Amino acid sequence: MRQYSPDLTPPWKKPKPVPEVPADPGLVVEEAGTGFCGAVIRCEAGTVTLEDRFGKHRVFPLEPRGFLLEGKVVTLVRPSSPAPVRPTRTASGSVAVPQARARVARAGRIYVEGRHDAELVEKVWGDDLRIEGVVVEYLEGVDDLPSIVADFAPGPDARLGVLVDHLVPGTKEWRIAESVTSAHALVVGHPYIDIWEAVKPSSLGIAGWPRVPHGQDWKTGVCRALGWPSENTGAVWQAILARVGSYKDLEPELLGRVEELIDFVTAPQ
Numbered sequence: 001m002r003q004y005s006p007d008l009t010p011p012w013k014k015p016k017p018v019p020e021v022p023a024d025p026g027l028v029v030e031e032a033g034t035g036f037c038g039a040v041i042r043c044e045a046g047t048v049t050l051e052d053r054f055g056k057h058r059v060f061p062l063e064p065r066g067f068l069l070e071g072k073v074v075t076l077v078r079p080s081s082p083a084p085v086r087p088t089r090t091a092s093g094s095v096a097v098p099q100a101r102a103r104v105a106r107a108g109r110i111y112v113e114g115r116h117d118a119e120l121v122e123k124v125w126g127d128d129l130r131i132e133g134v135v136v137e138y139l140e141g142v143d144d145l146p147s148i149v150a151d152f153a154p155g156p157d158a159r160l161g162v163l164v165d166h167l168v169p170g171t172k173e174w175r176i177a178e179s180v181t182s183a184h185a186l187v188v189g190h191p192y193i194d195i196w197e198a199v200k201p202s203s204l205g206i207a208g209w210p211r212v213p214h215g216q217d218w219k220t221g222v223c224r225a226l227g228w229p230s231e232n233t234g235a236v237w238q239a240i241l242a243r244v245g246s247y248k249d250l251e252p253e254l255l256g257r258v259e260e261l262i263d264f265v266t267a268p269q
Helices: 115-132 142-152 172-180 218-226 233-242 252-266
Strands: 020-022 028-031 037-044 047-051 057-061 067-069 072-077 109-113 135-139 160-164 185-189
Touching: 109 115, 109 142, 109 252, 115 135, 115 233, 115 252, 135 142, 142 160, 142 172, 160 172, 160 252, 172 185, 185 252, 218 233
Parallel strands: 020 072, 109 135, 109 160, 160 185
Antiparallel strands: 028 037, 028 067, 037 047, 047 057, 067 072
């Protein structure tokens, strides 16, 4: 007699096998049902605990096909060596995952006005942005914003966030920002005349940022008041940037604006 398999499911209807991946501490995965993304911090019998970049913990069952790793469905399994390892933190204060690969870039983007501003965002939030798959673009000036937004055409699956300098209500820059803001495009501004001011004076060993008379170049005035070389403000900025080790060296007004943009661009649709 012929031997028949008890499983009568046609081959084309059977789910394809997915790889089994050890839930090693530090592994960044996304829970398929909720979209919660985080690093593995603990794996116990039948469950895994994830921690997102804000330090929030969620416990999930180790179910087959229950997680996404770099966008692909996997089954998490308990690692053979369950010794707990506590992840360190990135410069922004979120969970550091040294072995995690950068995600495929999202359709959404963040534009940052000013080269120095973009360099600071990269230094403090670069690790987070790469894990989230967010690309940061340099914005030379707010005047270019309407054409950039029009070309980008933000939508539900491609949100656009923009960080601009010293956004004051009623100014030309403020009106431009208002004109391009929508449900899928968010423009925020930090309160500082220049991004230098977003670095805490205590991190630079100064009592405070000096006031510069109206009409005088701010960077030049600051350098002269503090006895810094005013003929090369670019070199001065690199010295300032070198003193920034983490989010703790930055003022909260800037931290809040950047985190707001990251949340906006990465929010589930």
